[in-house]
Amino acid sequence: MDKLLKGIVNFRRRDFESHRELFKGLKSSQKPHTLFISCSDSRIDPNMITGTLPGELFIIRNIANIAPPYRISSEYLATTSAIEYAVLALGVENIIICGHSNCGGCAACLHPEGKLDDLPHTRKWLELIHPVRDRVLKEIPESEPEARAWMMEQGNVLEQLKHLVTHPYIAERMEADTLQISGWHYIIETGEIFIYDPNLCEFLLANG
Template identity: 75%
Template sequence: MQKILDGLVKFRRGDFEIHRELFRGLKSEQRPHTLFISCADSRVDPNMITDTLPGELFGIRNIANLVPPYHETSEYMASMSAIEYAVLSLEVKNIIVCGHSNCGGCAACLKPSNFLDHLPHTQKWLELAHPVRDRVLKEIPEDDPEAREWMMEQANVVEQLKHLMTYPYIRQHVILEKLALSGWHYIIETGEVFIYDRNVGEFLLANG
């Protein structure tokens, strides 16, 4: 905890002072250009990856960067409400779904069905990735765990892009070219980002 408290002091004396005018401008409103949906993994830092400042990214973080398919409900839906707010209220121009290497959530999906019995809420949440898991287990042999991991992480990103398109207002905005969707696969150990190319159906290394 002390490290975090020291960080607060350092921020106030350092970065805050450097960007004082930026924070003053953010006092009353935010106008982010992008909704960034990423894993809650502590190794993934959206602003660091994208070199963006406060006010640019509206973020959703959860286990395995999942997007529930659109459906009418009276339940409390954190991710769905955040997507709705970002698109309809903040009017973001982009939505990025960013998966990453060595994702614990994706790895757990590939484990035996009882692997998460001690984490029932996590187990339930990851059901959203089961269609991807089933395809990976069918297509990639058990003796190639690295290939399974890689495919699970990337195919999961593509699946969430499909889920986003089940939201009527997102589909409409995309058709009208008011909103662009993108899928990323971030490699922690190299800093590389692979971006999904719909035209070829593959993730291609981002080269700027």
């Protein structure tokens, strides 16, 4: 806790002061250009890896960067409501699903049944990527764990892109060419980002 307290003091003295005018402009409104859906993993920093400032990204974080398929429900839908707000209220122009290497959520799906019995809500949440898990287990042998992890992480990104299009207001805006969606795979240990190319049907290294 002491480290966090020192951090907020340093922020106020250093970072805030250097961006005082930016924060003043953000006082009463926000106009982010991108909805960034990433994993809750502590190793992922959306603003750092994209070089963006406060006000540019509307960020959703959850286990395994999942965007559930569209449905009407009386339940409390945190991720779904945040997607709705970003698109309909804030008018974002882009949506990025950002998966990453060594993803614990994706890895947990590949564990034997019963591994998540002590984490019932996590287990239920990860059911949303069981179709990806089933393909990975069918196509990649157990003797190739790295290949399984890679396919699971990238396949999960593609699964979430498919889920996004089930939201009618997203599909409408994509059809009108006012909204773009993109899938990324971020490699923690190298800083590389692979972006899915729908024409080539593969993830390509972003080189600028």
